[in-house]
Amino acid sequence: MSVKLENENIIVKISEMGAELTSVTRRDTGLEYMWTADPNFWGRHAPNLFPIVGRLKGDRYKYRDKTYFMTQHGFARDNEFDLVEKTSTMARLRLVDSEETQSIYPFHFQFDIIYRLTDQDMLGITYVVTNTDTHDIYFSVGGHPGFRVPLEEGEKFTDYYVNVDPTRKYSRSKLVGPYLDNNLDTTFNSDIPLRLRYDDYKNDAIILRLDSNPVSVVLAKLHESHGITMHVQDAKYLGIWTPYGKDAPFVCLEPWWGIADTVDADGIINHKYAINNLAPAQTFTGSYSLSFF
Template identity: 40%
Template sequence: MNDYKITNKFLTVTVTETGAELTSVKANNGGYEYLWQADPKIWKRHAPILFPNVGRLKDDSYTFNGVKYHLPQHGFARDIKWDLIDKSSSKLIFQLESNEDTLSKYPFKFVLQAVYELKNFELKVNYIVKNTDNKKMIFSIGGHPAFNANFKNTSISANQREFDRYTLNGNYLNPSPIGKINFSYAHKISRSDFLNDALILKADKDLTELFLQTNVPDSESDEKQLERSTRIA
């Protein structure tokens, strides 16, 4: 398994070829690690790419054109080796193409790319999905990053004022909203937000941006708190 790094004045970023998964986003000043470091006792991943399905299908299966297929929770892209097709000091492009194994689970030909690019104190992540088949392709795609944050001083803000809020019913999404969450002001995260598993929000069709903001140490020996802002969606 190969790991690849990009770096600039502010950050050093590491991505592994398995799943093209982001595994580290570290500040060069002070060495703070922004990304969860995959403690297997809690959660063994860092930031998997979910494709061609986000979430779990009923009985982990579906039928297309009369044929039944099996897909695990969050798809297969996170567990497959991707090809590194372009690399510079500040940019990595990984690619995954359909093959006999993927076609046995998901009967569509595709090319999927993950692009990681550093720009100052910001890491931009883009997913590009190309349909190389002769039929309409059905898919969903998502990021699943986990960040190191402190509940005492972490909040979420957004460019959309209000979201419908949903919850899970067992392994599946409850289709009826349980209420709304208001982002007129930054929403301070607490453990109560996750009593029913994930905090699930319905966004507008237009571009929606969420910002996770937390205070982190400027250095291990310095008690001064340095505010960082990380774009998460």
């Protein structure tokens, strides 16, 4: 089932499966900004990542001496959320633990995703994780929205760029296979806009360490007036990704509160690098917003 939000300028559609953002169009231009989920390239639009971001070593982890198995990016994206609150410009969707989730993630939780259109035509996305258990829970969460590039016919992927503000030198994390190797950190200089080139993604995503500092990210065509701006409030990382070797007509901008296992991870969930832990009855909130021009 699709949930629709709208105001005078923007129409937004969200699937209850995974609480996934599937469509954003402007009324004045009819321009569709979200990736179409063509399975020949990548069969998703904007999955929400929970309770892990990235991959676990061997797709497994240990908690209280028991081994659990979980695939890349967790299970939220493949579960039906309940629509618990709705207006014309806001929707709150919710996933709670079940027998099925507890077989791979032995924690009681409530995971809400709130979408809100503002008067400024900005779409806010907020993640709210609540610990409904009697002990600490451990988790990561993140966004993975994909945007059409190019946005209009006659344009090329390489006509577009990504700009990260504030302009400075960011620490860039690198993956070895699917795992993080902190010994390979380099520098990403955002003084120079990142021109989109497929070869830059040969070794997976470009990953910037944000250290919970706010950033704005612009995805747009050079010298033109259409694109997307992402405002990230407090994420630990930002991923920029398109599948290598496919010449795919989209790119993802991914705010993460967590990251893949390190190459030397011991597999114990509470030891996991950049994991979040939450005490009973406490709530975690992470947010980002999108504007479409």
